[in-house]
Every structure is written in structure tokens, then in C-alpha cells.
Amino acid sequence: xxxxxxxxxxxxxxxxxxxCGRMNQEMMASLxxxxxxxxxxxxxxxxxxxxxxxxxxxxxxxxxxTRSSLGYAFVNFEQRADAERAMEMFHFELLMGRPMRVQxxxxxxSLRNSSIGNLFIKNLDKSIxxxxxxxxxxxxxxxxxxxxxxxxxxxxxYGYVHFESAEAADFAMNRLNGKVLNGRxxxxxxxxxxxxxxxxxxxWGWKPVFVDVAQQKEECQAYPVHQNRQRMASMQAQNLAxxxxxxxxxEPCLDLLWTAQTIxxxxxxxxxxxxxxxxxxQQTGGTITSxxxxxMFE
DNA sequence: TCTTATT
Numbered sequence: 001x002x003x004x005x006x007x008x009x010x011x012x013x014x015x016x017x018x019x020c021g022r023m024n025q026e027m028m029a030s031l032x033x034x035x036x037x038x039x040x041x042x043x044x045x046x047x048x049x050x051x052x053x054x055x056x057x058x059x060x061x062x063x064x065x066t067r068s069s070l071g072y073a074f075v076n077f078e079q080r081a082d083a084e085r086a087m088e089m090f091h092f093e094l095l096m097g098r099p100m101r102v103q104x105x106x107x108x109x110s111l112r113n114s115s116i117g118n119l120f121i122k123n124l125d126k127s128i129x130x131x132x133x134x135x136x137x138x139x140x141x142x143x144x145x146x147x148x149x150x151x152x153x154x155x156x157x158y159g160y161v162h163f164e165s166a167e168a169a170d171f172a173m174n175r176l177n178g179k180v181l182n183g184r185x186x187x188x189x190x191x192x193x194x195x196x197x198x199x200x201x202x203x204w205g206w207k208p209v210f211v212d213v214a215q216q217k218e219e220c221q222a223y224p225v226h227q228n229r230q231r232m233a234s235m236q237a238q239n240l241a242x243x244x245x246x247x248x249x250x251e252p253c254l255d256l257l258w259t260a261q262t263i264x265x266x267x268x269x270x271x272x273x274x275x276x277x278x279x280x281x282q283q284t285g286g287t288i289t290s291x292x293x294x295x296m297f298e
Numbered sequence: 299t300c301t302t303a304t305t
Contacts, residue, residue, distance in 0.1 A: 034301095034302060034303075035302085058305095059304090059305040061304060061305075070303090073305090074303090076305080103302085103303095105303085106303080109303075112302070113301095115300095118300090120299090120300045122300085123299095145301080145302065147301065147302075149299075149301080156299065157299075158299050158300075159301090160300075160301055189300080191301085193300075194300075196300085197300060
């Protein structure tokens with residue numbers, strides 16, 4: 001039927017397709033984008049993410065019957081470097097008023113649902129949003145996932161930080177548990193699944209009660225940073241920075257965005273008992289004098 | 299008060 005040379009060339013074509021398929025899989029980089037506003041469309045996602053690089057495809061997951069958005073999507077880039085850039089550019093950026101959670105796509109459900117390195121944080125001050133939590137905890141290790149529940153509508157006072165490693169999670173828990181963050185003493189525990197939690201309640205028969213301790217012996221400041229790039233930029237443009245008095249609540253700045261991601265662990269070994277935010281007018285437009293998100297109170 | 303995901 002086929003001449004020998006034809007068979008060889010067909011095989012080569014198949015081999016080529018196989019290799020390209022593999023290559024594409026390796027090269028392609030898939031991002032999971034969660035916490036999307038229900039009105040966000042594929043087109044809006046494409047428009048939003050395209051500045052990062054060439055997008056291979058976008059899959060916004062919808063209810064198969066109603067076609068309404070399920071609030072998450074996969075944005076697939078042709079190049080891994082572009083996906084990395086997209087994550088840097090858009091992680092927790094607001095889209096239709098909601099901070100997007102941008103993570104590497106993890107297709108393995110068991111890995112996704114692993115509670116190793118996962119922390120539950122409660123009694124959070126309302127001023128601490130997902131970004132503040134993310135930047136504060138990023139000082140202790142690589143954060144895979146982070147969320148303040150109810151963020152866009154107003155914090156419900158608790159959230160999650162999932163670290164890449166159990167060590168980083170323990171490190172953060174040991175260092176920050178019981179610290180006063182923005183005026184409230186935070187409680188940090190390892191995350192427990194619903195089943196674990198149920199078992200625990202059954203064992204003790206009562207619900208734990210926690211109290212907001214007003215004593216400000218150990219106080220830290222959580223920094224919402226990334227979200228405020230535009231606000232900071234416009235503030236600087238309007239030259240308003242100088243009008244902020246040191247007594248005002250700290251506002252985030254660009255320097256701290258950079259800081260939190262590159263912080264050395266030596267700086268978080270010794271979190272001072274009393275810390276005070278750096279006044280805004282000292283932060284803007286200046287050089288970085290400290291790489292710690294915690295500032296000593298003199 | 300203990301998340302998240304159907305390419």
C-alpha cells in the first residue's frame with residue numbers, strides 16, 4: 001500500500017508531532033486563576049493577562065448546564081517565563097474589584113489538597129487583607145496560596161496561608177503566633193480539614209473561645225502592598241506623601257513589595273516585641289535602608 | 299470562623 005520511503009516519512013512526521021507535543025507540554029505554563037468575579041469573561045482574562053506574553057489558551061470554567069462562571073480559570077502561556085511574569089504582575093491584582101489568586105496549575109488533586117505547610121490564621125484585624133497577609137507571611141518562606149476570607153466585602157477575620165514546606169509554616173507559626181498584628185493578637189494553627197475538626201470537637205465536646213487581647217506588648221504591622229501600587233503612584237504624583245504625619249496608620253509602599261519577597265531569613269529570626277510602622281513620608285521615593293518588614297520602635 | 303481546581 002505505502003512505499004517504504006513514504007512509511008519512513010509518515011513515521012518521521014508522527015515522531016515530530018510526538019516530540020512537539022512533549023515540547024509544548026514542557027514549555028507551556030499553566031496558571032490557575034481563582035477567586036474571580038462571576039462576571040469575568042474569557043475575553044477580559046485575555047485582555048488582562050496578554051501584557052505578560054503570548055497566551056496559548058484560556059479556559060474559564062463554567063457550570064456545564066447554566067454556563068455561569070465557576071470563578072476560576074486556567075490561563076496557559078506558550079512560554080514559562082511569560083507565565084512567571086504574569087504571576088508577578090497579576091497575583092492579587094484587582095479584576096472587577098476582586099483580588100485574583102494566581103497560582104501554578106497543580107493538576108494533582110492530592111498534592112493540591114495536602115495540608116502540609118498549611119496554616120489557619122484567626123482573629124485577624126479587619127485592616128489585614130489578602131495582600132497584607134501574603135506579604136507578611138512571605139517573609140518566612142514561599143507561599144503557595146493565601147487568602148483572607150471575605151476579603152473584597154470586608155475581612156471576616158480569618159484566613160489561610162499555605163507554604164511550600166512544613167518547615168516554613170512552622171517557622172512562621174512559631175514567630176508570629178500570639179503577636180499583635182495591626183492591633184489584634186493573631187492566633188495561628190496548622191490547618192485542619194473538616195474531618196479532623198469534627199473529630200476534635202467530638203473529642204472535647206466544646207468549641208474553643210478566643211479573646212481579642214488588647215495588651216500591645218508584642219506588636220507587628222501587616223503590610224498590604226501590591227494592591228496599592230497605583231494608589232502609591234498617584235499619591236507620589238500628587239506630591240501628597242509629605243502631608244502624611246508619622247502618627248497616621250502606615251500605608252504600604254513599593255519598597256516593601258520588593259522587600260517581602262526578597263527578605264532574608266535572618267531578619268525574621270528576631271522580630272522585635274514592639275514594632276512600629278515607618279511613616280509614609282519616609283518610605284516614598286527614598287532608598288531602601290532596611291529589608292525587614294518589621295521596624296523597631298524606639 | 300479551618301479554602302482552593304472540570305483544561
